[in-house]
Amino acid sequence: MIKFGIVGMGLRGKLFADTILQSHYAELAAVSDAFAASLEAAVERYGVPGYADAAEMMAKEKLDAVVVATPDFLHKEPVIAAARHGLHIMVEKPFSTSVEEALEMEEAVRAAGVKCLIAFENRWSAPFVNVKHAVKSGEVGRVLAINSRLNDTIFVPTKMLKWSQGSSPGWFLLSHSTDMACYLKEQKPVRVYAVGTKQKLAAMGIDTYDSLQTIVTFEDGTHAAFTTSWILPESMPLIVDFKYEIIGEDGALYVDLHDQMVHQAGAVYKHVPTLGTPVNGRLLGPPSHMLHAFIDNIRLDTEPLAGPEEGVINTRLVDAIHRSAECGAPIELA
The missing domain is CATH 3.40.50.720 (NAD(P)-binding Rossmann-like Domain)
Structure with a gap:
């Protein structure tokens, strides 16, 4: 063992x-x-x-x-x-x-x-496993553009995480969505331009970004757009809102992890997080x-x-996103 x-x-x-x-x-x-x-x-x-x-x-x-x-x-x-x-x-x-x-x-x-x-x-998430297979097998042709939206409710930085001030929606969330782009495209990022907002959480005494938006250029000359925030209202039907769009030369793929197929109405309206539901006591989430x-x-x-090389690539990328948001200019990745 x-x-x-x-x-x-x-x-x-x-x-x-x-x-x-x-x-x-x-x-x-x-x-x-x-x-x-x-x-x-x-x-x-x-x-x-x-x-x-x-x-x-x-x-x-x-x-x-x-x-x-x-x-x-x-x-x-x-x-x-x-x-x-x-x-x-x-x-x-x-x-x-x-x-x-x-x-x-x-x-x-x-x-x-x-x-x-x-x-x-997310490399082990069933929807993205299918997306990877479709891209790898050439079903959508060469990937030309990716659009990603990954948001959390404000519950995450204010209640779930005691250490959110030491992180950001970039580190906590964009690391997921940017890694998925690198994984699907099998291309390295070479340039980023980002903007960010620090208002709502800062006013609550949490000195970190509310949101970040960025355009990433890859070595094949294509681009991906990423947006992330963690200040959605707690009334959202699911704590996470993750949508992903992959546009290829011959087709497109759309992923919506905010809608996990079951909607529950009652005292509150919510989306049931079915992707991680245990079956016969077995944990089946990513x-x-x-x-x-x-x-x-x-x-x-x-x-x-996903080994250390992928980890370093991702850290370089998300670090560059933060630096670009701070200086207001594009950042070239070494």
Whole structure:
């Protein structure tokens, strides 16, 4: 059995722990969290050793792999520590919110010779799996344009995340949609121009962007338009509004993850999030499919679908988007 430790036992850490419990090839061996209450709850729930210090967990426990589920800006230390201990790593996206840190992490992973998966979970989302197949098989021809809208309700930066001021809708959301464009096109981004708004959340004492809009140019001369915000009203029928349009030479594809086929009316109107609904107790959402795939990468000695190189490309891109929004000018990507 592949022995896993988890760093960060928030919502995502618990989801990954529950997923590991359903694997025939892996087991949860230890957990780590810097917050005493979260750590105590995780130890009680999963019955495994708990550590306030992730590095201590890696040094003391006989682990094979770790899942790093810390906030966006706190990936570097656990990733590098895991690499130095020779542990395989699945780390939340974005790889880092710093290009310099992302390059350090990439080098540590390469030097250690361990497997590393960056958690771009939409690569395992059923709608996008179908989209990738259609693009790869040539059903729409060469992709000429992509338009993406990925928004969250204001619940996310004000209530769900205690650390939203250290992130942005760019790091938290655009990292998903920009990675998907790179994955579908198999092209690197070379230029960005972005604008952003800081008003509503800043007035609430949260110094981060309300929204960002950007045009990305790829090395084949085509473009993609991305818009993201996390200030939609909480009355929205689903916490996330994700729409994706792929226009090719011979066809087009349209993805709407805001409408997941079931609409419920009652005291409030809502869209039921069916894509992650467990069936017979089995977790079937993209994050769980992704972790099972990573477990297979380890046991079958195969390469993860999104590794450090993709993580660095994404960090460079989202970093450039922020810099462009700040300076008001296009940014060329090295």
